[in-house]
Amino acid sequence: MKLGVNLSFAIKRWIEPAALADVVAEKLGVTYVQYTWDLVDPWWPAATRDRLARAQADALRRAGCVIESTFGGLASYTYNHFLSPDEDLRRLGHEHLKRAIDMTAAMGVPAAGMPFGSYSAADALDPARREDLLKIAEEMWIDLAEYACSQGLAELLVEPVPVGTEFPTWAADAARLMTDLDGRTAIPVRLVVDWGHALYEPLFGKEADMDLWARTCGSWIRAHHIQQTDGQLDRHWSFTREGVVTPRRLRDHWDRWGLTDQTYFAEIIYPFETPDEIVLDDMIAGMTRLRAAAAA
Amino acid sequence: MKLGVNLSFAIKRWIEPAALADVVAEKLGVTYVQYTWDLVDPWWPAATRDRLARAQADALRRAGCVIESTFGGLASYTYNHFLSPDEDLRRLGHEHLKRAIDMTAAMGVPAAGMPFGSYSAADALDPARREDLLKIAEEMWIDLAEYACSQGLAELLVEPVPVGTEFPTWAADAARLMTDLDGRTAIPVRLVVDWGHALYEPLFGKEADMDLWARTCGSWIRAHHIQQTDGQLDRHWSFTREGVVTPRRLRDHWDRWGLTDQTYFAEIIYPFETPDEIVLDDMIAGMTRLRAAAAA
Numbered sequence: 219m220k221l222g223v224n225l226s227f228a229i230k231r232w233i234e235p236a237a238l239a240d241v242v243a244e245k246l247g248v249t250y251v252q253y254t255w256d257l258v259d260p261w262w263p264a265a266t267r268d269r270l271a272r273a274q275a276d277a278l279r280r281a282g283c284v285i286e287s288t289f290g291g292l293a294s295y296t297y298n299h300f301l302s303p304d305e306d307l308r309r310l311g312h313e314h315l316k317r318a319i320d321m322t323a324a325m326g327v328p329a330a331g332m333p334f335g336s337y338s339a340a341d342a343l344d345p346a347r348r349e350d351l352l353k354i355a356e357e358m359w360i361d362l363a364e365y366a367c368s369q370g371l372a373e374l375l376v377e378p379v380p381v382g383t384e385f386p387t388w389a390a391d392a393a394r395l396m397t398d399l400d401g402r403t404a405i406p407v408r409l410v411v412d413w414g415h416a417l418y419e420p421l422f423g424k425e426a427d428m429d430l431w432a433r434t435c436g437s438w439i440r441a442h443h444i445q446q447t448d449g450q451l452d453r454h455w456s457f458t459r460e461g462v463v464t465p466r467r468l469r470d471h472w473d474r475w476g477l478t479d480q481t482y483f484a485e486i487i488y489p490f491e492t493p494d495e496i497v498l499d500d501m502i503a504g505m506t507r508l509r510a511a512a513a514a
Numbered sequence: 515m516k517l518g519v520n521l522s523f524a525i526k527r528w529i530e531p532a533a534l535a536d537v538v539a540e541k542l543g544v545t546y547v548q549y550t551w552d553l554v555d556p557w558w559p560a561a562t563r564d565r566l567a568r569a570q571a572d573a574l575r576r577a578g579c580v581i582e583s584t585f586g587g588l589a590s591y592t593y594n595h596f597l598s599p600d601e602d603l604r605r606l607g608h609e610h611l612k613r614a615i616d617m618t619a620a621m622g623v624p625a626a627g628m629p630f631g632s633y634s635a636a637d638a639l640d641p642a643r644r645e646d647l648l649k650i651a652e653e654m655w656i657d658l659a660e661y662a663c664s665q666g667l668a669e670l671l672v673e674p675v676p677v678g679t680e681f682p683t684w685a686a687d688a689a690r691l692m693t694d695l696d697g698r699t700a701i702p703v704r705l706v707v708d709w710g711h712a713l714y715e716p717l718f719g720k721e722a723d724m725d726l727w728a729r730t731c732g733s734w735i736r737a738h739h740i741q742q743t744d745g746q747l748d749r750h751w752s753f754t755r756e757g758v759v760t761p762r763r764l765r766d767h768w769d770r771w772g773l774t775d776q777t778y779f780a781e782i783i784y785p786f787e788t789p790d791e792i793v794l795d796d797m798i799a800g801m802t803r804l805r806a807a808a809a810a
């Protein structure tokens with residue numbers, strides 16, 4: 219199985235380009251990388267932002283890494299973006315992803331992505347309103363795919379979330395979005411499926427099942443976020459912990475569905491208060507367990 | 515005791531101005547409010563940003579609320595700001611707070627604040643480097659206090675955090691910062707002390723003690739963040755949960771230290787995946803328990 223790492227574990231800690239590259243390439247021994255906007259905020263003034271992001275990307279590449287995509291993290295996920303109740307807020311969602319596309323292009327990375335958007339509590343309860351807002355959001359993503367194409371990107375990515383007031387949430391939602399966008403975007407829009415989201419039992423119950431996602435959305439799944447979880451919250455635990463996502467299970471899924479290039483990005487999120495040395499040791503131990511399953 | 519609420523619980527959920535005001539003033543029955551930048555990002559284009567933030571502030575005030583301050587939340591805390599290893603990043607920290615001051619002024623709110631800044635993993639291990647960066651950061655806050663004064667603000671606020679690689683962390687750090695800035699800022703810079711930060715045992719051990727904070731920094735403490743916690747992580751649980759911060763303990767502290775105006779802002783943070791109706795019911799129940807202790 220093709221292992222990679224999302225850089226969320228590194229935020230605030232290893233942010234100097236050389237330090238980041240050393241941790242990822244040398245300490246963790248990882249080649250495939252998904253860069254998080256939690257390292258450099260797409261909203262920052264463009265010239266400084268691109269200089270900072272490019273310096274990190276260049277250092278990672280010099281160390282042998284391949285940055286496959288850039289992705290929204292905690293800061294981006296704090297806001298509603300494309301499914302906001304207010305037109306100004308939706309336009310800010312458009313501007314946010316547009317700026318992230320600019321940053322991604324400046325970094326020389328071929329793909330960018332994020333969750334699609336969040337309804338307000340009131341809108342989430344109104345099916346007609348949800349549908350209207352979804353249509354508007356789809357048009358904005360079609361527009362942004364054209365923009366991303368013009369900036370040299372090859373792909374945009376959407377991450378389904380385990381939140382009933384957002385979209386897409388269920389595997390059927392994701393398939394509907396992919397079908398809606400199919401043939402209408404200048405570059406493909408594809409899915410990043412997070413195992414901890416898909417296996418969230420309080421919402422999905424018996425449909426907390428990665429095989430369901432593979433059956434329903436298989437051909438649209440471009441990459442995975444992998445995390446350890448107990449299925450009761452969106453944990454983003456390391457694979458040093460016990461949980462429902464064993465390295466063996468990841469490997470079985472890879473083999474059973476004949477995956478070849480749909481990178482498993484370990485997206486491990488530590489509390490800000492966890493000491494740096496514990497994070498580093500734990501990341502190394504978790505990646506070692508994953509690599510053992512990949513090699514088995 | 516003077517109870518208030520930080521709006522972190524509401525992000526993504528109750529963001530329409532009328533919905534936000536209804537939840538805070540009617541459902542929770544709260545008067546004193548600390549607005550979070552997780553509702554409106556200081557980095558957004560100024561005209562739209564200020565229109566959105568002002569609409570929420572106006573709706574809260576029409577419902578009878580008093581917004582005492584605006585404060586950095588999750589999105590802001592994702593980045594290192596004033597103690598970054600890189601001059602560009604430090605300047606972005608300056609620009610970030612400057613933009614938040616502009617937004618706060620546009621909202622007609624008299625104070626703004628955030629944690630002070632985060633060192634990189636490497637810098638945190640180098641005492642001389644920490645000291646150099648702290649000096650630079652202090653100069654930037656002195657400059658920003660002058661700017662905030664010119665924009666009509668009355669106060670800037672700093673929140674200590676339970677993270678050894680940031681600053682201020684310990685009560686003595688906070689006292690040192692207040693002493694360093696004393697008499698050098700155009701408007702006062704004061705502290706917001708978070709109970710769950712102060713009571714974080716893995717770092718502070720026997721110094722996980724709010725009386726120590728009151729003794730060391732009492733005259734500089736302008737407000738508190740209150741949260742329920744087990745003392746083992748920065749939980750931001752609701753007061754419907756058991757933990758080390760009972761409403762009775764909050765009341766005892768208020769009485770023992772003769773507090774009068776240092777608002778206890780409940781800063782409750784829910785997982786994004788918690789359903790809206792559970793968040794609302796839980797917030798109502800938690801505030802009811804706090805009010806009972808205030809009235810006792």
